Structures are given as C-alpha cells and as structure tokens.
Amino acid sequence: MYRISELAQKVGLSRTALLYYEKLKLISGVRLDNGYRVYSDKDVQRVLLIQTLQAAGLTLKECKGCLEAKIDRTLLLNRLEQLDKEIAQKQHSRGVLAALLGEGDHRAWHENASQLAPDAHLDWLIKQGFEEKEALRLKWLSKDMNEHQDYMADFMKVFETLERWGPGSAEETLIALNKVPITSHHILEIGAGKGLATEVLANNTHAQITAVDNEQSALDRLSERFAQEGQTDRINPVCASMTDLPFERGSFDLIWAEGSAYIMGVETALKQWRPVLKNDGVIMFSDLVWFTEDRTAEAEAFWKGEYPDMQSIDTRLKQIKVAGYTIVDHFPLSRQAWKNYFLPLQQRAKELTASMPNSNALNDIKTEVSIYERYLDQFGYEMFIIQKIAK
Template sequence: MSTENQIEDIAPLTNLHRGLDRKGPGDSDFSCNILSNLSTLPLKPRIADLGCGSGASALLLAQHYQSTVVAVDASLVFINELKARAKQLSLEHLIIPIQGDMAKLDWSVGSVDLLWSEGAAYNLGFEQALKIWRPLLSDSGIAVISEMSWFADNVAEPAIAFWRNAYPMMGTEAENIDRANRSSFSILSTHRLPIQAWWVNYYEPLRERMQQIKITPSTQSVIREIEEEMRLFEKFSDFYGYTFYVLQAA
C-alpha cells in the first residue's frame, strides 16, 4: 500500500520511497484511460491531486489537460521531488506544490472540478475522506479516488489477518460504493488496477530500493512488513487490490 501520505513523515518509510517514481501502485496508461472517459469536465478544469507523493499523477494530469494542478502532500521530501520533476518536464508553470494536511484544506467551496487521489484516502478512512473533500467539488465535479478494496467475500485468513491489522477499515467494493453514496456522490464507474501495475511500477522498484538503503532496526521492521505484503499479494491478488472509484458530486 502507498505510504507517502502520512500526516507526519515516518523517516524509514520516507527514506524507503525516496527517489521512486511511484510511492504506491499505479499506471499511467490505466489513468489515461479513465481520463479519456471524463467527458463532462470543463476544457481547462481546476484540478487537485491529494496525497500526490512525488507527482506521478499530478504531472500526468497537467500534461493531459494543460491545466493547473494543485498538488498536496504531507511529506516535504516528496514535494521537493515533485518540484524537481516538474522542472525537468517543463511543467513547473502548471504545478502548484503544497506541503500540507489534505484533511484540513482551507479552500473555497466548489473550487475544484477534478479531484484526484491515489492511495491516500485510507489515511483518513475512505468515507471520512469523501465527506471532507466533497465540499471542495464544483457542481457535478468529479473525484477519482483509489482505495484498497476486497474483491470477494471468501478471502484466505492470512490476507484477512494482515489487512485487518494494516487497514481495519478496508471494505468491499459494494461497501465503498455505499460509503460514496452516503457522502453525496454518485458512482460513474469503478476500475480495478491491474496486478501488473503493482509489480512492475511499484513492488519491483521498491524491492530494488530496499536492497540499496542502509538497514537500521526501524528500517528492518518496515522492510519485513512490506515483504510480507508482497508475499500475500503474490498469493491472493485475485481477492483484493486497488479499485479506482470515479465519482460525481451529487
């Protein structure tokens, strides 16, 4: 699971993800496919990427729409990476990077047309995040939010035990749809992130990074947990993963 969005940076986690293109599972082609079907947005939408990490999605959104993206993350390390990446891509004029708490945004009501968030809502709890972010959206504004979700009811006990500890509020897709409806959203579509996006774009680069960094007792603890997460995903990825919920303000 993505770890870049904690309100207070935990040094071993931040160091472990430093320099990685993605701080959690994701895929640019997959995201572009979702964007290609968002036909109701303005030509130059007002965009926010909450829990942006080092900007994989923020930069993609800026390129896709050629519109400004306000990118928020709690980690100054990752915000600085975003600034550097934006400059390398000559997109710095379209990126507004903010180190801050995505639960305490003092933005005007209705100031966002497209709210994007990958692997970050779990820090607040999916439903709580939706309720906090809903007022930010314009009339008929769209939110695209990825959330760890169970794909089945008959999940093996090792996976249940791990995620009960790691993310007790993790729900099924049906439960998350209900949570979105209760938060004044309608559901436009849902999309499961392909398994390949976990391995190629996140786990494999992260595994290489784990082999490069200096091992301390606190780092070792984090690495053990991530290795267990990888082992479980290899066995049980048919039963859970990230679902992207495409929601419209209702």
C-alpha cells in the same frame, strides 16, 4: 482454647466477622461458666480453610457447603470459568496500561484502537504531542510511539530512491481521466507524492493543477519534474494536510486522489472534500478493496491490522451514494500496476537487508510485498470515478 478476641487476632479477622461466621454455623464456640465463649484449634483451622476457599471466589454460603458435604463440581467449574474471564480481563487491562506507558505490545494496542475508534485514536495521538503528519504515520506505519522516529527514518530510507510510493501506472491514470464526464479547468490532486499521476493530468488536460501532499521531499521532486518539462506555471505544489484543505468552497471541478483517501477514511474523505468541489464536480479516488468473500486467513488478518476499514466494492459503492455522489464508472488496477510498485520496492528491500538487519520498517515492508505476491487475486485497488450531486 481461644477467646474470640484471640481467635480474631490469630486469623486476621474482626470480632464482628467471627460473630457472623458463628451465626452461619461456620464455627461454634463453647460458653464457659464465666460467660465467655471460647474456640478450639479446630475452629482456627476451619476459619483458615474458609479463607482459602473465599480466595478462590466462593461465598461464605458456598464455603459452608464445601466443608459440610461433597464438593459441588458444577459450582466450582462455574467459578473457575468466571475467574478465567476475570484474569483475561485483568491481563488485557494490564496490557493497555503497559502500552500507554511505553511497555508491552504497542503495535497491538494501536491497531486495536485504530479499528475501534479511528478518529478518537488520531486525536489522542495528537494530544500526546505528535503533529498530525507524524500522528498519521504512527497510526498507519510505525504503530509504536517509542520507536516511531527510528521506524520512519528506516521507512523513508527505503522509499527515498523509489519513484512510486504506491501501485499505479500512467496508462490506468489516463483510462480513469478519460472516464471523467466533464472538461476540467481546476484540478486538486490529493496525495500527489512525486508527481507521477500529476504528469499524466498535466499532459492530457489544459487545467491548472494544485498538488497537495504532506511530505515536502515528495513535493520537491514533483517540482523538479515539472521544472525540467517547463510546466511549472500550471502546477501549484502545496504542503498541507488532506484533513484540513486550505481552499475556498467550490474551488475545483476535479479532485484526484490515487491511493490516499484511506488515510482519513473513505467516507470521511468524501464528506470533507465535498465542499471544495464545484456542483457536478468529479472525484476520482482509488481504494484498496476486497475482490472476493473467499479470503485466506493470512491475507484477512494482515489487512485487518494494516487497513481495518478495507471493504468490498459493493460496500464502497453504497457509501459513495449515501455521501451524495453518483457513480460514473469504476475499474480495478491491473497486476502490472502493482508490479510497477512492488517489484522496485522488493529489489530495494533486498539491497538494504544487509545494512538494516534489525529494521522493523524493512521487515514490515517485506511482509507486505509477500502478501502482494501471493494474494493479489483476493484484493486490489479499485479506481472510482464519481460525480457530486448538487443539493
């Protein structure tokens, strides 16, 4: 027999807790002639069993019901479902903490953060010590803070010999230029890369062209291209961020952005680029869009991770109008424009496979090329020519 203090010590509970157990008739002591209440081994075992049931998430009242009657299966199934949800939440919480500490699945965390809060995610990356250029590359390319440098070294190795860093063609750049309803004198090209579109603009207008990119090596190649053609007096290469353009208000009558607006988000780009554009000025931008609602799960899952803000053409057109522009025209890039990009990229990937067998960057590029090859009927680039409405 055990006095209440001895029972409390044996089961690891306080005297107050045991008195509450007795009030609920979970245990029942026997009062001796000397006034002390004592408890048996049966009470000890009953308390231990109650503690086991409590650990499963049952209340004391529910524990009493389980001990004194048949098991309430509905009750237990509800508790099990609730516990599974709590476990899943805890596992998710652990995954987030592990990713922040440099462990676990970095890519999944960065993709999820970019989908839920793209601007806040980018600000957070910058606060972790990344310059904006590298933060953007981490957000869109490596998605892993620990392996970012190695990833980008491999990525640049793949692209360093390639002229095109995105789908396009001189013919379709010219088609878009011919749809521009004004005569341009000052063009701002955003995301100029190595100058393929710049060359079309220079050869088919008399405008001064400011070519902006945040990759100096690409601008160096652009400068070489125009030096060879004797046109350096018309081209002004500027290494700068598209998110913080260093130009006065109303400096340009035409902004040209092939495949670059997605980096900061199309809606954000249309808003932030607007001040440097003259009234009635024109923007030509291309964006990756869905062509159909009938999409394969593989293509949809891939682009959800790579470009969460990918929209249908109709959605983009609505966003353009809300941003204060009229739509002049729009048309899709041809399959040939895609081949101009991904066939050389595919060949380059094959050449490097033996020397880069464990490269995450190379494997990601191969996956992307495979998506292009199989699903180009479901998505593609749309060229949008839009004109600023003066306010």
